[in-house]
Amino acid sequence: MLQVKMTEAFKMSFLDTPVPEVGDDEVLIQMKRVGVCGSDIQIYHGKHKYMTFPVVQGHEGAGVVTKVGSKVSGFKEGDKVTIQPQVYCGTCAPCRSGHYNVCKNLKVYGVHTGGMFSEYFAVPASKALLLPENMSFDEGSLVEPAAVATGAIRRCGNLTGTNVVVLGAGTIGNLVAQVAVASGAKKVVITDINETRLDIARTCGIHACINTRGRKLKDVILEQFGDDEADIIIDCAGVKAIFSEAVAAARCSSKLVIVANYKEPVEVELPLFQRREVDMLGIMMYLREDFQRAIDLMTSKAINTAPLISDHFGIRQIEEVYPYIDNNPESVMKVVIDIS
Numbered sequence: 001m002l003q004v005k006m007t008e009a010f011k012m013s014f015l016d017t018p019v020p021e022v023g024d025d026e027v028l029i030q031m032k033r034v035g036v037c038g039s040d041i042q043i044y045h046g047k048h049k050y051m052t053f054p055v056v057q058g059h060e061g062a063g064v065v066t067k068v069g070s071k072v073s074g075f076k077e078g079d080k081v082t083i084q085p086q087v088y089c090g091t092c093a094p095c096r097s098g099h100y101n102v103c104k105n106l107k108v109y110g111v112h113t114g115g116m117f118s119e120y121f122a123v124p125a126s127k128a129l130l131l132p133e134n135m136s137f138d139e140g141s142l143v144e145p146a147a148v149a150t151g152a153i154r155r156c157g158n159l160t161g162t163n164v165v166v167l168g169a170g171t172i173g174n175l176v177a178q179v180a181v182a183s184g185a186k187k188v189v190i191t192d193i194n195e196t197r198l199d200i201a202r203t204c205g206i207h208a209c210i211n212t213r214g215r216k217l218k219d220v221i222l223e224q225f226g227d228d229e230a231d232i233i234i235d236c237a238g239v240k241a242i243f244s245e246a247v248a249a250a251r252c253s254s255k256l257v258i259v260a261n262y263k264e265p266v267e268v269e270l271p272l273f274q275r276r277e278v279d280m281l282g283i284m285m286y287l288r289e290d291f292q293r294a295i296d297l298m299t300s301k302a303i304n305t306a307p308l309i310s311d312h313f314g315i316r317q318i319e320e321v322y323p324y325i326d327n328n329p330e331s332v333m334k335v336v337i338d339i340s
Ligand SMILES: [Zn+2]
Pocket: 037, 038, 039, 059, 060, 144, 145
């Protein structure tokens, strides 16, 4: 079978490897679609802090079960599935308290251990989730990013009646904003300086999509919510200057939530958190229940992922993908690789 291995930064090789054996508790999946994530781009550039080469990338996948291990129940050949890509130890303190998404020994398929840029992929059945028959493989590949969003919103607590601002209208920001709307927020505002991304957000039922170029976040919040301001600000932008604005704009007794993946330390005016009783929350991936909720929200059309896919590439064209993403930052949203 065909497999793509990233051997070092900027270098990929196409391998012809045997189809994996299926263990008793595993399912074999013929991969159909795998999305390219921001973290994949960091790996390509050799900038990902927590991985080592070589690696087979790919953690946002959908495919079809082609073999079922002897001890597996709940799956059969032909089932459409997606894969929850976390491998965790189950014994460390975070794992024991149910927070295995921040396991001390966490490994993610496609980052720290082999991933899905491969025609076939074998995983423990506990990592697979059934997709409805009528869900496309494209949508199936977007369950993982949607699960980042459902995980983030779960961590925010009850959203009913709240004012929410999402900073950054890329794939994750868009999905976080959509899940916030679906979770009962009174008003959800998404901000960006990229009009293409805002236009996509406008097609996704997000209440207000605001271009903040040349504007202060605080002014936008006052304009959109009046004196009540924002109950929750969710950072999906990952830009230091924007985070400073978010800190300045955080209201007394509100939440500031960090979904974005910062690559370096960020200085903040800490006394503001203390004096305003602002809760700062970090979000790292998801739990299985978040994956299931993402599937459910997509199935019921409460969230819409189709507009997020900007491009498709065949797996044989995968070498062109990263330069393409690098050269088109204004227009690219989610790139999906057609595996088979
Ligand atoms: Zn991802």
